Amino acid sequence: MGFDVETVRQQFPALSEGAAHFDGPGGSQTPQVVADAVAATMVAALANRGQLTAAERRADEIVVGARQAMADLLGTDPGGIVFGRSMTQLTYDFARTLAKDWAPGDEVIVTRLDHDANIRPWVQAAEAAGAAVRWLEFDPTTSELDDITPLLSDRTRLVAVTGASNLIGTRPDLQALASIVHDAGALVFVDGVHLTPHAPVDAGFADFYACSPYKFFGPHCGVLSAAPALLDRLHPDKLLPATDAVPERFEFGTLPYELLAGTTAAVDFIASLGGEASGSRRERLLTSLAALESYEDDLRADLENRLAAIDGITLHGHAQRRTPTLLFSVAGWEPRAVAAKLAESGVNAPGGSFYALEASRHLGLGDAGGVRAGLAPYTNQSDVDRLVEGIKTLTV
Incomplete structure (x- = not known):
């Protein structure tokens, strides 16, 4: 078409x-529809999420709706959608949480191709845990990632890789890479910030997939997708009275409802780019x-x-x-x-x-x-x- x-x-x-x-x-x-969604939310009655008042219900509906919208965009489970201030902030949060289970002798792999937001949080978390950092290079001539297999071992805990280079556009074969990494028993964290605006995404192959709505016509916030069962095994530092439910246990403080409404509007806007296409979102x-x-x-x-x-x-x-x-x-x-x-x-x-x-x-x-x-x-x-x-x- x-x-x-x-x-x-x-x-x-x-x-x-x-x-x-x-x-x-x-x-x-x-786009105007995103700005309108943000503005309409800002002037509507809002409260902390709940079901008692109209303001509480509106806040809850916005959050639930945004989780579903992002799950539709990424092809994942809305119960595993986590919102944060930015992709960088979410990556730091998850690096600190995952590193609680790392020990000296463990290994983490990062790539030369990535944005620093998918490098430095892992390097610093590994250093704090005494784990080793291994670097996956890319060919400066072809711009393609090297073979990851020689870097993997039974001590590899996580591989952080970009979905697409924000500098030169390279799109690694993520599904093939993830299959190799998973066979080695490690997790895969994908920076999907630069990929998500430009191509259909099915992020189910990744253990963690992070992106930023402001790169695809939405407001400034961050999104991370993971399987709810995986999130349930992770325990971030949080306030004592804060819920331990997934995915809320990873979201610190009250969510920015207006930004989540704008995120849903951005996803709906993308869905409209195909014209009169029918079917589910x-x-x-x-x-x-x-x-x-x-x-x-x-x-x-x-x-x-x-x-x-x-x-x-x-x-x-x-x-x-x-x-x-x-x-x-x-x-x-x-x-x-x-x-x-x-x-x-x-x-x-x-x-x-x-x-x-x-x-x-x-x-x-x-x-x-x-x-x-x-x-x-x-x-x-x-x-x-x-x-x-x-x-x-x-x-x-």
């Missing part, structure tokens, strides 16, 4: 400002995300080919499966200087390493990184043309 980008663009008020947004990997723009999400993935892949290929044809441009990242995310360097220009020049013409394509510090250094780009152009459902051909023309002015 086709993808109607112009209809999609009409739903994003921010686009009326005129910028061409290639900054989606750092946070997408917000999960089915509509899969249809919409498949159409979106095809559209973004075609646009990415066009942008990549046109950038590659410009003298002085070096493209980084050549994995077979990628998100619509390009990282490039311009000869004679620092990445942030390129971003500044593009911004003068209303093209938002930032420069840096974007917290993927290990990956940037491994690519030989150091801490400065490159210029990142990330496509989104609201990116159109005109945006691509503006970016290409802006780059050409720097290379003449």
